[in-house]
Amino acid sequence: MSINSVLVNPNMSLLSTMRQQLEDMQRQLSTGQKAATYGTLGTGRTQSITFRSKISEITGYLQNTDVLNMRISLLDKSMGRLEDIPSEAAAAIDPNTYNIDSTGTTTGQKGAKIALNEVIGLLNSEADGRYLMSGKTTDTKPVVSMNDMLYGTGNKYGLQKVVQERYTADLGTGKLGRLDLGTADGAVTGDTVTITRQGATTTPPSVSAEFGYKLSGASTSTLDATHIQLTPTTGTDSAGNSVTTSYGVQFGANLQAGDSVSFELENPDGTKSTVKLTATLTSPPGDGEFTIAQDTSTTPPTVDIAATAANFQNRLEDSLKTETKTTFQAASMMRASDTFFDTAGGGKPQRVDVADPTDDSLLATATGLRDGTDTDTVEWYVGYNAAIDASDSATSPRNDVTARVDSNITVGYGVRANESAYAQMVRSLAVMTIAEFDPKAGTTGDTNATTDAERQKNLQVEKARYSALASRVDGVLAFADGSQKPTDIHTEIAVSGNVAKSAADRQTNSKTTLQVMLDGVEGINKEELTAQILTLQTRMEASYTTSMILNNLSLLNYMK
Structure with missing residues (x-):
């Protein structure tokens, strides 16, 4: 065996090992990670897997919260406006001011119609293709169009006809309120x-x-x-x-x-x-x-x-x-609208229970109501409408849509457009919109009067009926009877948003702490690693020099 073989081969093996060490150190310096695989991480592999799993879980919660916050933000804007509309509409529907145009529409009715159209639009709010006030059926627009709601479609009765048949039933055969x-x-x-x-x-x-x-x-x-x-x-x-x-x-x-x-x-x-x-x-x-x-x-x-x-x-x-x-007709209209719009928890719009709703004689002697069917009555709300049990929170509309924001916290932010507060708002504005008044009452064009006294009496009847209806509508819009208010729903959604925000703040802090701990297990100290690389490079240069000398060594040179 030659001299250089005996001396050089072990040194080359050492150089190969140092080169591998240098490459690994350079990888660590470029990636910031101690190991490329869990297997090469050594005893820190268990901690690394645990920390990464928890960080991934928290990231999922934070993503849920981001989506939830976006939806709640849109709900907040819609609900804020829904809180303002009742007072604005009530101000326009003044029971003491009877101004009517040639079409038979009063100033109060014009304001009610504008408000109703806006309310329907807000109740149909959507985000990313999801309707926010349709309960679990987020792909379904919850409220039908205003025209269908008020005037029906095809063979289906809308509010106007339901109100008319109810009034006929309330009047009775002698038209004196039975x-x-x-x-x-x-x-x-x-x-x-x-x-x-x-x-x-x-x-x-x-x-x-x-x-x-x-x-x-x-x-x-x-x-x-x-x-x-x-x-x-x-x-x-x-x-x-x-x-x-x-x-x-x-x-x-x-x-x-x-x-x-x-x-x-x-x-x-x-x-x-x-x-x-x-x-x-x-x-x-x-x-x-x-x-x-x-x-x-x-x-x-x-x-x-x-x-x-x-x-x-x-x-x-x-x-x-x-x-x-006057008063009786206004009361009949309010009762009819109540039974038409009160559908929360799976209810159906109510109709006078007769075989033929076009037969006034049958309506005048009817004794009760029936559920409207899918073929004869418009349902104004078509979103998710399962039964609600006040003693079972799981049936609350808030739990129609939920998001997990922590391992032990689930936030509910579902809303149904036919919840009492919104249904009462729609009801009052709708019944005001479809009311009919005679623009000729009190004028010479009044076909129901022949004397000035009769004309003035007819005008007073129209004014009294308007006042009675407007007063009732204003009362509903004031939500003064202890019933659910738009602010009640808004508050519950805001609470859900605050719970999610608090959870997100905790999750963010936890994620930061876990990331620091993970960096301690997987990460490197750049200054220390750089010094190690320089030391290893110096050793390798010395080894290369030694190997070169040994590689050129022969017996002749050695004897010299």
Whole structure:
């Protein structure tokens, strides 16, 4: 064996090892990582895998939060506007201001229509192709168009027709709010006027629990039965409730001017109206009065009881006719709109339960409501609408859409456009929009009047109905009855956003800490590594020089 073989081969092996070490150090310097694989990381491999897994998990949570924050930000803008609209619309719908144009549209209705259109647009808000207020069905636009909602489409009834059929049902056969007036004999022939709920005298009785007036109470200004005496009759309505079905008003010989009778009537929407008539000797009587008829054949004149009862009945009928065209009609419209829009939790729009809704005679004697079907009634909300159980938070609309923002925290931010606060807003604006008023009332073009007095009365009826409806709409928009408000939903969504933000702040801090720890396991100290590289390069240069000398060494040179 040659000398150089004995000396050079081990040195070359050492050089090869150092070259590999230098290459690995240079890789570390360029990548900032100690090892290229977990296998070469040594004892730190377990910590590296653990830290990386946790960082990856946190990154996923932060990505969820970013998407959630974007959607909540858009919801926040829409909900903020939905909070402002009710007060703005209420200001435009002034019950005391009746301004109507030639088309029969009032200023308040114009404002309501503009507001309704904006509300529908906001309830249909979307982000990245997802509808934000459609519950779980994020691919479905939750609210139908305003035109379909109000006026229907094809064979489907919209709000306008539902309101019309409801009013016909509420009026009843005599168009007095399902009340019948008549006379009966007491001590004197024809001395008693009866006010009776329709259906009370049929066999079997069929007093509707849903339609028309309810007789809430009655009173007289005197307890002397020789002046006026009230006699109530009770029965059962279609819902099985014990109710007052009629009152008998009996007039006596001592009736005098100033004596009065008051009826408290419950309107279809649950509000109360009072019809009061006061006796007077004046003929013709003024508003809210009836004339005491006198028998002048006696000295002094005495009360003609039967004629007085007839006067009372005529004036009561006039008062009820006026009420049914004003307050009662407004109440009927509000009740119809309530049953049309109250669909939260899987409900259907309600219709008068008759075989043929175009037959007024059937509507006038109907006793209850039915669910509208997919083929005959427009459903204004078509998003996710599963049942809601107040005792089970899992059924809350907030949990329709959720996002995991931490290992133990899931945030719900689902919204349904038919939640009570939004449904009431849409309902009130919609019913105001579809109301109809006569622009010719009070003018010479009024075809329902022949005298100035009649024209003025018709105008007052229109104004009174507008005022009654506008007052009710304003009441709904004020959300003063303790019902859910738009701010309630907004607050819940804002809380979800704050929970997600707090979780993201914690996750970001945790990620920073874990990254530092991971860098400590996988990372390098550049200054230290650079010094090691320089040292290794120096050693390699010395080894290369030695190897070169040994490679040129021979026995002859060695002996020299």
